[in-house]
Amino acid sequence: MKNKPKKDIIADAALSCFLASGYGATSVDEIVKASGVSKGGIYWHFKSKEDIFLYLFERWVNQWRHNYLASVNKTHSTADKLTLFTEQRIRNIDTSISALMLEFLLQSKDQETIDKMNMDIDQPTNFIFKIIEEGIAKGEFKSLNPKVLTLCFFAIFDGLSLQFLLHRNKELLEETTRETLNIFLTGVSVP
Structure with missing residues (x-):
């Protein structure tokens, strides 16, 4: 070893x-x-304590991406890809990096550091954008603006993540997240 x-x-x-x-x-x-x-x-x-945290965060995002891509490559349905994303997000909501990320962002004053972190945060956003574009192209989703749908998707689930941080009830988060995903998919899917 x-x-x-x-x-x-x-x-x-x-x-x-x-x-x-x-x-x-x-x-x-x-x-x-x-x-x-x-x-x-x-x-x-x-070069700094912030740099150490950014390295930890990047390492966590890379592991998350690896796990997500391994699971998403096994499905063809756009709705299933969003479901897998959501399920992985639920599994990772109470990881150590998730809790520290908010504290880090609230304390960070350096725009360059925030920009570096945003580059890692943008990776899941880009995945979802591409999935939504794919869903529209395949006729699974309504012909709506994929950028707006992506921002709506993350606004909903970022809000749910914040609710988890406030209430610390993972069971309620899981139920609410799954139901919210169903509502989102019902709204964007072609009947």
């Missing part, structure tokens, strides 16, 4: 610290202590 790259050792230690203390309350010195890597070693791999 290969040794874990030092960059991942640092990132994993940082994630543990972020989860224990919150993103804002975690210092680089705490990450040094948790990782066993010197401060210079940390700064060799990352």
Whole structure:
């Protein structure tokens, strides 16, 4: 078995610290202590604590994308592809990165950092946009503006995610999300 790259050792230690203390309350010195890597070693791999978080987030998004693409390639129906997306989102709603992402975004003041994070966030948006375009082209969905439908889709499900953060009731979230997806699909599907 290969040794874990030092960059991942640092990132994993940082994630543990972020989860224990919150993103804002975690210092680089705490990450040094948790990782066993010197401060210079940390700064060799990352330029800042924000950079470490962005790496963790990018790693999480890449894993999410890999899992989603593996499942979506097994279906041809546009509605099924949106359902798979929604189910994967439900499974990942209470992951550690999801909880930290909101705190990170609320505390980040640097527009370049926010832009980097948005590039990773845009990947699922692009997947859904392409799926909706495909549904329109195949005649499964009404001929509506795919960009607007994509933004509506995410507005609905981002709102549901916020509700989960407020109420912490995953069972209710699952039921509400599935019913909301049915309402969305009923509205956009060709009868």
